[in-house]
Amino acid sequence: QVQLVESGGGLVQPGGSLRLSCAASGFTFSNYAMSWYRQAPGKERESVASITSGGSTTSYADSVKGRFTISRDNAKNTVYLQMNSLKPEDTAVYYCCARNPFTMQPRYWGQGTQVTVSS
Numbered sequence: 001q002v003q004l005v006e007s008g009g010g011l012v013q014p015g016g017s018l019r020l021s022c023a024a025s026g027f028t029f030s031n032y033a034m035s036w037y038r039q040a041p042g043k044e045r046e047s048v049a050s051i052t053s054g055g056s057t058t059s060y061a062d063s064v065k066g067r068f069t070i071s072r073d074n075a076k077n078t079v080y081l082q083m084n085s086l087k088p089e090d091t092a093v094y095y096c097c098a099r100n101p102f103t104m105q106p107r108y109w110g111q112g113t114q115v116t117v118s119s
Contacts, residue, residue, distance in 0.1 A: 002026035002108050004096050009113030012086055020081040022096030022110055028076040030054075035100040035106070036070060036081045038040070038092035038115075045095070049081060053101070064090075086117045 008020040020036070033052050039045040049070035051058045058070050069082040080094055094115050098108040 001104075002098075004098065004108055004110035006094065006096055006110045006113040008050045009094060009115045011118065014087060014117055016086050017082070017084045018096055018115060019031050019088065020083065020096075020113060020115075022079045022081075024077045024079070024096075024098065027098065027108065029075040029098075031101050032107075033101070033104060034070075034072060034079040035097045035099060036079075036089075037095045037097055037106075039095070039112075040089075043092075043103070050099075051079065053111040083115070086115075088117045091115060091117050 003025045005023045008018060011021045031053055034049045034059050035050040037045050037049050040107045049060045049062055049068055051070045051072055054101045055072050071081040092115060093112040097106045100107040
């Protein structure tokens, strides 16, 4: 069955860094664009970063541009989110998502990993 398993979340001080990983199985990972979303308490889920199936093109929300980097390793069926210069407003549950190759709509979701930025 399809699985997306996030890891790497935790508690970090402002200005610190974290690297999230999302291990995929049960589908042809290299055919899917991947995205990271986040949802803070009381807020809607928002897209943070996306990467094309081959990894050649990335895009970012304005709020994280220059601080976060999305990457993928298709040999390992894994997508990453390197988060630097973290701010308290980055606190949220982070989800990885596989997008339908034809519609680009979110198709598969992970269970999420908590990121808390606090001193």
